[in-house]
Amino acid sequence: MLTAVQQEKCLGNEKNKTKLIELLVETLTARGLEANTATEDVDLLVLLTALTTPDRNAFFMKPGRGNIEDKVYSTRQLQEQPFSGSNLFIRSFTGCDTCAIFNDNKLSILKCFLKMPNETKAMPGIYYDPNSTLDAVAQAGEEMFLTMYQDPPIERDLNNHRYNSFVKSSTKVKANLASLPMTKGAAKQHYFRVYIHMQQWLDNDSLNPTRWGWVRDNGGVLNPVRTTYLIAPYSVLI
Structure with missing residues (x-):
């Protein structure tokens, strides 16, 4: 059946996308090919790039559009990039697909990481250490x-930087408080969740999430800890 709308609109519908994936799996399986359905998108690319051993190679195809041809990548090719040793950290630290650092997209953060001093680039090693x-x-x-x-x-100091950023922002005609860096207390919980996220990617499930940025509600569901600090000085809250 030919679709009457553009590909982006067709696959923008979750039901259409699910049906297409199911059809592809059925077709490949019928032809004797093993087919598995992934529950993650970009994370899957990052994980395969980071965790595929040197003796193996996985290939990815980025479909072309218009006059742009299809492009094929391999894990070996991606592992030769200067950021390959820290791609799990960069992906998790920037929030994956569920959240993001305000006013910074992942590409700009990656470019910033590549320009960092070598001693700072070594910092992600702490997140890989179980x-x-x-x-x-x-x-x-x-x-x-x-x-x-x-x-x-x-x-x-992150709190000092936040305060200085606030002072600079307050002098503008349209101040955007949402653009301020996180407080030290909120950022610390973010670091903890990044660490346990990476450890789970690295097949280390022994960590207790309630020590690493999460809290369980009465139903046992994990929720992120927003901060362990007061939202304002105690003298203001009373």
């Missing part, structure tokens, strides 16, 4: 954030 402590993860995460925000070396 024995890292809470303090080590928090310290490395804050260093990463401050470098991304191009904070002066004299300060190196």
